Amino acid sequence: MNCLEFRRQILGEPFSKLAGLAEHRLLCPPCSQFASKVQTFEIGIKEAAHLQVPESLASRILLRQRMAQRRQSFWRRGMWAIAATVVLTVGITLRVFMTPELGLEASVFAHIEKETNHLHAHNNVSLAEVNQKMQKYGVQLSHVVATVNFASPCPMRKDKGFHLVFQGESGPVTVLIMPNDHIGSRLATTDQRYQAVILPTKNGSMAIVADNATDLAQMETRLMSALQFQS
């Protein structure tokens, strides 16, 4: 390494550990003096560059980061809540609109299961009152077939119909008048708890449901002679 190379290197990196520098410095007093001056100057530059930093700079940086993070997590939680609401709404909507329609038999049993409280009603509704309520649905009873414990309009599978609960010999017997829900011929069916017959009527169908075959048969016979359907 010659003097020019040494001085250029020292001026570029005053404290360089490059191979050959130390050796040249030992052998060349003028370059050694040059290096000493540059290094002293370099220490001065370092001290001059070392400005006083604004008080609490680090604390302010950390504070800003924490605040930003809090805002971010707040919005993230908010977005999660919105997303959850959207998913729930879509789920409910899909469930409502995409649930497959029950068959007629299943819908009859489901209706009774859903409204089992009516099986325990004891309203003792008069024949006149029953006929008045059923008039709108084109159905009338010509005479009393049994005590009527419950009589009320009720939404059926296809249309609004009528829900009756008679007192059978050994338990309640339900009759569902189902307008616009047609069936070709009499259908006898059962589920785990009830026995039922579904009969075609002039404007739809009618189901008679009891928890035993005797009450069912008895009520079917009585109703066939008493019920009058108007078209």
Added chain:
Amino acid sequence: MNDRSNSQMNNAHETFEAMVNAYSADLYRYAYWLTKDSALAEDMVQETFMRAWKALNSLLDHKAAKYWLFTILRREIARHYGKERHKMVSYETDEELDYWLEVDPGPTQVEKWALQRAMAEVPAEYLEPLLLQVIGGYSCDEIGEMLDTTSGAIMTRVCRARQKLRKVLEGDESHSKKKVKT
């Protein structure tokens, strides 16, 4: 949030806090010398750390944190000044330098003040690599990589920076001393 996420978040906080404590002062000094504006320098350092926090996951080696932060800060400064950056860093007025005259006015500070005055007169093109060397502690090779140029080019620029400082200092010495006495 589960335990693992909590632990990761705590680690991130610890890393970030350590980075702030270790490097914010040097980053501020670097930004100040290139902007000559204390408030602006602090804004840039704050912004640098906010960007660093958001991208902390991309920092795979913590040993590279300082280099990474300097790179982010350089981009911040470049973004602020755009192509006009070097024009912004020019001569500082006596009034602005008076701040330094008001701090600890003792005889040992004379050279330091004179050097600070001289540094304010070195063009950014030369001052920037010098600051990276003096404040950042980087070699010419590393600065060359950071500034996307060769080690030789950096060597030339820092040599010129020192020569410029020397010349300014020699020509300005009497003025600086006179200023201190006032």
